[in-house]
Amino acid sequence: MNKMQRQTLQGWCVAAPIILYFAVLSLIPLCMVFYYCFTDWNGFSDTWNMVGFDNFVLILTDKYYIRPLINTFIMAIFIILLSMGFGLLAAILMTREIKGVGFYRTIFYIPVVLSTAVIAQMANVWLSPIDGTLNEIIEVFGGERINWTRSTGWMMAFIIIICVWKGLGMTIVLYIAGINGIPKDYYEAASLDGANAVQSFFFITLPQLKNMTTFVLITSIIGAFNIFEPVQLISGGGPDGTTKVLLYQIYDEAFNNFNMGISNALSVVTLFIVGVLSFINLRRKPD
């Protein structure tokens, strides 16, 4: 065995565990998803029928399945915009020389490590229709109680707020890293040329954060299409299934409705959407 062959073998040996791991836990299941999405398998049986594109037709025509798709898009748009907007704003403030910046960074990062179950419990205390904190506050100010849990709009808004709040810390950390990576010389030169803070932000900070923004955007898109726990633990998809999202519907179809074929078809649709959105973003050439 010559040196080249030995190095090739060594390379394969190093890569083998992860290739094996990826093949067993990702690639094979993915192939199975692509197969079962064309069946009416219930998840238990040894037999199933091939149904062609029926599952996809159903998903795209039955409002029961369209609704989670639309909900996911609505939530994704708001979550991405809000988390990127607030994340950037907070990151800019936290890179300034202000007193207690470490404290603020910690405060914003705590929700990231907080369990969703704990957050859901807090949300339930706030939204309880009997003695919920929010309604108590509204009543103190003379307002009328709101049926949060029966209101589609409010429940969706709460899920968006909770998702943004929970993920904001990570966006801030990424943007802080991006901002700290911008050479100070740029700002000094701009300052000498008479640029004010707003101009520095739009002509230096934002363009320099383009790569980081692309990364945050892709991870946010993936994150937004992976919302599951807040929906399951806070709204349960309700009221009347109006806050269901794609992932929740995938789970519900597989393990509650025993429609594994439809569940797999929904997974393929999700994969397609996330794949297309990520591809569009990745095609933008990094600076």
Next chain:
Amino acid sequence: MKKIGSIFMSLLVLFGASSALASCGGSKKDDNTLVVWVSNPLKPDYESLLSMSGGNKNKMALYTKAVVESFEAAHPGVTVRLESRGWSDSLNSQVMSAARSNTLPDLMMGEMYLPVYIKEGILKPISIGEYEEKLSNGVIADVKMGGKLYGAPFSTGVFALQYNPEILEMAGIPEEDWEPETWAELLVNSQKVAEANTNKGNIVTGGFLINNVAGISGAFRALPFVRQAGGDFVNENGEIVFGSENAVEAYKFLSDLAKTAPTGSLDITAEDQLHNLFISGGAAYQLEGPWTLEEADDYFKACAIPKPTAESTTSENAYVGNLIMAMTKNCDNEQLANEFIQHLLSPNMQWELFMGDSRLPTNMTFLQEKYEEMIEEKPYFKAYLDIMLNDEFEGGLPTFQRNSARIWETWGTFYNDVLTTTNSASVTTLAQNFENTVKGLLEGLHE
């Protein structure tokens, strides 16, 4: 350096290979180990729970200890291995993958989705000898198919009307009227309480606390009223009858009763919040299983569910929290598994269960023999024990092979409309529409 690199690579390869093998394989059982997937009241971590400070107060852990240790003592060399694999959808996901890979346990606990498992060949018929005759017809209704028994309920619950004497007294209702015998009497009492507008702490008390939690939770608690009216959700021929005349009569009554519910309670989306509301004195009445009384034994009382009219002959109930132990297709030692089920149904273990859980034993002979002792121990369970002994109940909610969650979600919308409508005439239309929707969903998505 080169040597270190080789060792590192070897370890990586070993890790990858072992991970892949581990993910392919299942847990290996031997003939002397009985693997049982359980949920409450059987606690796999009972030893840790009991070793904690104050652990001897954990009644479920004590019950589990009694079950495991007495069975192992009676079967030298046998080990009972309890494993927690979740409940409902979480358990379904585990069963699905284990069924495909033939790594199911010997025994598993389940509830209303067991009929689906039976149809899919995941469960084997059990043979529990004399105990089969001792089980109430009501509890085995859903696991007896083709004359074969596929599971044995060892702990169950039925519904009774629970009431808060203090609230009824505050509303000026005389004690002899606290236990209504007809729907009309229940409605009048509930209206009186709601009109009295009394406060319990910072809660304004309501008449009847209706469970409007979407899905099976609300449906479970509507079913006894529907059955009392002579209706059901699915008839004996397996036909969908959500919109039958009798069922509509019950919905209309529930709609009237809902008008007396505590403010905001119809918007509650979790069972535990309803439970806390009732415990805190939020309503005079509620229809519930026995567990609420276990927590507040001196405070609340229970009685039979009122009948539609004094002349009504039906007094059907429904089970709730019916815990069934079933044998899976991968059971290696059927005799041992059957013996374990019989062990759970034995008088000693049924007594341990009664003391350790807030549900009811299912061995009818045991219930008859120990009736007085049980009432002495837990007097607040009398109404429930009477319902059990009179065998006044049938199976639970119907199980659907497909679209079960979708059907119960649609029920949630329908039931909320029924409870919040101000026009009782619309209930008939709502029920008919719902019945048609369910029929449509059951026709299948691909036929």
